[in-house]
Amino acid sequence: MTSTLGKGPVLVIDDDPAIRDSLETLLKLRGYTVRTFESGQSFLDECAQEREGCLLVDIVMPGMNGLELQKRLADRGVDIPVCFITGHADVPKVIQAMRGGAVDFVEKPYSSNQIVESVERALAMSLERRDRARVAEEAAKAVDALTTRERQVLVELIAGRQNKVAAANIGISPRTVEKHRARIMEKLGARSLSQVIQIGIAAGVTEPPY
Amino acid sequence: MADQDLSVVNARLESRVEALEAARENLDDLLNAAGIPILALDMNLNIRWFTPAIEALIELTPSDIGQPAAGFARKFDDARFLDDARAVLQGHPPLEQEVQGEGNRWYMRRTVPIHTRDGYASGLVTTFVDTTRRHEAFDELHRILEAAPDPTVVIDISGRIERANAELLRVFGYSAKELIGRPVETLMPERFRRKHRTNVRGFFASPQARPMGEGLTLFAITKDGREFPIDVKLSPTHIDEHFVTIGAIRDITKQKGLEDRLHGNQRILERRVAERTVELQRLQTELHRAMRLAELGELTTGIAHEITQPLTAIRSYMEACQTLLAMDDFASAKDLGRKALDQARRAIDIIQNIRAMAVATENRRSAQDINGLVNDATLLMIAGARDRQIEMELSPAPGLPLVVADRVQIQQVLLNVLRNAIDSVSEVSRRRIMVETRRGNDSMVEIAVVDTGPGVPAEIAQRLFQPFVTTKAGGMGIGLSLSRSIIEAHDGRLTFANRHSGGTEFIIALPPAETG
Numbered sequence: 001m002t003s004t005l006g007k008g009p010v011l012v013i014d015d016d017p018a019i020r021d022s023l024e025t026l027l028k029l030r031g032y033t034v035r036t037f038e039s040g041q042s043f044l045d046e047c048a049q050e051r052e053g054c055l056l057v058d059i060v061m062p063g064m065n066g067l068e069l070q071k072r073l074a075d076r077g078v079d080i081p082v083c084f085i086t087g088h089a090d091v092p093k094v095i096q097a098m099r100g101g102a103v104d105f106v107e108k109p110y111s112s113n114q115i116v117e118s119v120e121r122a123l124a125m126s127l128e129r130r131d132r133a134r135v136a137e138e139a140a141k142a143v144d145a146l147t148t149r150e151r152q153v154l155v156e157l158i159a160g161r162q163n164k165v166a167a168a169n170i171g172i173s174p175r176t177v178e179k180h181r182a183r184i185m186e187k188l189g190a191r192s193l194s195q196v197i198q199i200g201i202a203a204g205v206t207e208p209p210y
Numbered sequence: 211m212a213d214q215d216l217s218v219v220n221a222r223l224e225s226r227v228e229a230l231e232a233a234r235e236n237l238d239d240l241l242n243a244a245g246i247p248i249l250a251l252d253m254n255l256n257i258r259w260f261t262p263a264i265e266a267l268i269e270l271t272p273s274d275i276g277q278p279a280a281g282f283a284r285k286f287d288d289a290r291f292l293d294d295a296r297a298v299l300q301g302h303p304p305l306e307q308e309v310q311g312e313g314n315r316w317y318m319r320r321t322v323p324i325h326t327r328d329g330y331a332s333g334l335v336t337t338f339v340d341t342t343r344r345h346e347a348f349d350e351l352h353r354i355l356e357a358a359p360d361p362t363v364v365i366d367i368s369g370r371i372e373r374a375n376a377e378l379l380r381v382f383g384y385s386a387k388e389l390i391g392r393p394v395e396t397l398m399p400e401r402f403r404r405k406h407r408t409n410v411r412g413f414f415a416s417p418q419a420r421p422m423g424e425g426l427t428l429f430a431i432t433k434d435g436r437e438f439p440i441d442v443k444l445s446p447t448h449i450d451e452h453f454v455t456i457g458a459i460r461d462i463t464k465q466k467g468l469e470d471r472l473h474g475n476q477r478i479l480e481r482r483v484a485e486r487t488v489e490l491q492r493l494q495t496e497l498h499r500a501m502r503l504a505e506l507g508e509l510t511t512g513i514a515h516e517i518t519q520p521l522t523a524i525r526s527y528m529e530a531c532q533t534l535l536a537m538d539d540f541a542s543a544k545d546l547g548r549k550a551l552d553q554a555r556r557a558i559d560i561i562q563n564i565r566a567m568a569v570a571t572e573n574r575r576s577a578q579d580i581n582g583l584v585n586d587a588t589l590l591m592i593a594g595a596r597d598r599q600i601e602m603e604l605s606p607a608p609g610l611p612l613v614v615a616d617r618v619q620i621q622q623v624l625l626n627v628l629r630n631a632i633d634s635v636s637e638v639s640r641r642r643i644m645v646e647t648r649r650g651n652d653s654m655v656e657i658a659v660v661d662t663g664p665g666v667p668a669e670i671a672q673r674l675f676q677p678f679v680t681t682k683a684g685g686m687g688i689g690l691s692l693s694r695s696i697i698e699a700h701d702g703r704l705t706f707a708n709r710h711s712g713g714t715e716f717i718i719a720l721p722p723a724e725t726g
Contacts, residue, residue: 016519018553022526025546029533060515087515109522112529 008033009053010119013043013069014085015061023056026112032119040069051080052130054103054122056115059086059093067093070100079129081122085110139203142188150187151205153180157193158200247317247338250324255279255295258333267311267338286311286338288319298323298334308341316345347449348373351456361459365394369410372454381461383433394457399431417446417455427466430459439466495590516560520553527553574616575700577723580647580655581606587621588645591628600632600641607648611722613655615700620718623693623704627659627716630690634663634714654702654719661715665708674706 010032014020020036027034033053037043040057041064059066066084073080081103086093094105103125104118146154149170156166156177163181167174181193190196241248241261249268250258256278260270268282280292288309298305304322311317317338326332352373355362361378363371374389382389382397389396394410395403421443430440443458527550534543588604595602628643635641642662650656666674675694690704697704702720709715 016523018520018523018549018556019526021549022523022530026526026530026533029530087518108518109525112526115526 007031007123008119010034010056010123011043011047011053012036012056013038013040013061013066014056014058015039016058019058019085023115026115027119030112030116040064040066040072043069044072051078052126054081054083054119054126056083056085056119056122059084059097067096067100070097070102074100081125081129083118083122085115136202136204139199142199143203143205145187146184150180150184153177154184154196154200154205157181157184158197158205249279249336250333251279251295251336252333253299253331255292255299257282264338266315267317286317286319291319294319294321295334295336299331301331309338311338315340315342317341344449344452351449355456358458361461363394363397363457363459365455365457367414367453369394369407369414371396378459381432382430388433397430397459399429399437402429413444413446413455417453419443419445430461438463492594495594513560517557520556520560523553524550524557574618575614576617577612578615578617578620580610580613580657580720583615583617583620584624584645584647584657587624588628590625591632595632595643598632598636598641600635600643603642603644605644605646607646610647610649610655613700613720614723615720619696620700620720623696623718624657624659626690626693627704627718631659631661631663631714631716635661637664638662650717650719653722655722656720657718659716659718660709660713662713665712665714666706671708675704 008027010027012020012023012027012034014023014036015038017038020038024034024036035047037046039061043055055069057066057069064072066082070082073082082097082101083104083106084097084102085106085108087108097105103122106114106118143151143154149172152170153166156169161169163174163177167177170177185191185193185196188196188199190199242263244261245263246261247264247267248261249264250260252258257270257275259275260268264270267286268284270282274282279295284291286309288307290305290307291309294302294305294307298321301323304320306321307319309317309319318341319336319338321334321336323331324333324335351364355364355373355375356377358375358377361381362375363378364373366372371389371392371394374384374386379386379389393407395406398406421441428440428442429437431437439462441460441462443460445456445458447454447456527546531543531546531550534540534546584606585604588602592602628645631643635643640662644658644660646658646660648656648658675690694704697718697720700720702718704716704718706714706716
């Protein structure tokens with residue numbers, strides 16, 4: 001089974017081979033791509049840059065426990081949704097995990113449906129995050145193609161100012177502002193002013209300090 | 211012939227007279243040389259003769275012989291001088307009187323009758339023996355006595371008081387006249403007197419300086435009947451060949467009071483220590499209980515975690531299995547069934563390990579006196595039981611054989627059973643637990659714990675020894691299951707029966723140790 005065929009991937013990290021094997025069995029039967037790891041360290045060694053799919057991590061493990069793994073990933077800037085599985089809900093650990101951005105908790109002995117629900121939620125989040133990242137990346141690329149003057153005009157547009165005000169702010173004529181606006185729309189491939197503003201915001205354009 | 215005879219007789223007489231004269235001169239020389247004042251008086255108390263040394267006491271010259279002795283001035287203080295002389299002449303035995311002369315000298319005046327050959331008194335002789343040295347010694351003694359801070363007496367060899375210092379007179383309230391010459395027992399309460407006289411004889415038999423009545427508390431009594439505790443130090447001594455014993459008496463009322471208070475404080479301390487010990491034992495028992503509960507809690511969490519792992523896997527496998535069966539994929543389903551079964555075995559192994567852990571300590575077994583074991587274990591529970599108004603009674607059978615057992619484990623089982631009994635009777639008003647040891651019908655040694663509780667409900671009774679079965683609100687239901695495992699590992703039995711009189715009887719039966 002290759003990862004392109006299934007949903008996921010779901011990355012299972014648990015020290016108990018029976019838990020790994022049974023999770024892999026039930027998730028594959030539900031159509032997910034599954035990879036299993038026997039420790040947080042082996043996951044970090046093999047998939048340091050993995051950003052697709054979600055993690056299903058046992059909170060209690062010898063060596064690096066689930067919470068430590070979560071922190072290591074955050075330190076490396078790896079943004080991947082994490083679901084914890086746990087023997088018994090230990091309130092302080094739950095709080096710590098939630099602060100660290102955990103998507104969900106599944107308490108053993110869980111049913112297949114409970115696991116699948118949590119995995120679905122995590123994968124949805126993963127996709128959403130990935131979409132947002134892709135949009136921002138494309139917008140940033142487009143904005144990079146603008147000249148300095150055009151960027152100045154874009155900032156004024158995002159700030160919602162009239163042509164006349166923008167022209168006064170930049171120190172050019174309103175007619176020139178009009179020309180720049182047309183060029184910006186063309187370069188960003190936008191069909192309306194509101195589209196221009198969306199792309200600008202996605203690219204993270206903000207008012208530069210004058 | 212007659213003249214011749216006469217002259218012979220005369221010559222003989224003369225020579226006799228000469229001899230007598232010589233003898234008398236010798237005697238005079240002797241008496242003079244001895245330097246002892248001697249005065250001889252006749253029946254009319256006229257002076258008969260005297261030694262020259264008498265002049266220290268009476269001024270006499272040889273011409274005064276034949277004069278009445280009463281007519282001469284005496285240089286010594288002696289009111290009884292003439293009275294004693296008269297008494298002796300009338301047949302009184304010799305009389306003595308200590309008299310003081312000039313220059314602070316002292317003499318023992320001794321008046322002795324002189325008898326004729328046929329026994330009639332013909333006069334008397336008075337001798338004066340110089341006792342100044344002895345007197346000085348007694349004066350020295352007197353100064354020492356008066357300097358002594360404690361009441362002090364001087365006792366003669368017959369146990370009579372010869373002297374007492376002013377401090378003694380003050381403390382005891384006597385005058386010197388009332389006390390001197392009286393037995394020393396006058397100073398002690400009636401009840402000690404007889405015994406003391408015996409002791410005094412013993413003391414004078416081998417006199418040594420020592421504290422009196424060592425190890426005993428001695429008492430003195432004053433003239434007005436006040437008793438007080440004393441210490442006495444006895445010092446035997448010779449004073450100018452006169453043997454006496456000096457007794458220093460110390461009032462130890464204050465010391466005794468301190469001692470008594472010290473003893474009292476000690477008793478209070480001992481009582482407090484005893485109370486604290488009981489308190490500590492109670493706390494220890496509670497701590498043990500709390501620790502056992504904490505241990506149990508930890509153990510339970512651990513067990514739960516261990517069992518959860520295979521259980522989770524089994525659930526996942528079986529749910530996947532159902533999906534596969536729905537897809538008619540029997541081969542895969544069978545595979546998962548096998549995996550699920552493996553996990554079930556894993557769970558069973560965990561349970562068996564826990565049981566084994568509880569009974570794994572065979573090497574700690576030794577021959578045990580079951581009554582001692584029961585006694586120790588129940589001691590731990592009695593305080594807790596009393597707190598809950600539970601009457602606990604022990605009924606040990608004598609002459610039980612020893613059992614080979616792990617003392618700690620058997621006590622844990624017994625404590626567990628007792629704890630159950632205590633919890634059980636706490637629900638009812640008549641709270642009584644009896645722990646009995648006995649020889650069972652099949653020669654097993656039995657410990658029976660009988661309570662007056664409500665008994666075990668029928669629906670629980672059949673499963674009572676299974677794990678996690680309990681009648682208690684907060685109970686774990688592990689105790690009896692483990693207890694039975696322990697007893698069975700000892701080749702014994704743990705059984706129970708509801709009694710028709712109400713309540714429950716738990717019986718721990720253990721095989722007797724093989725003799726020989």
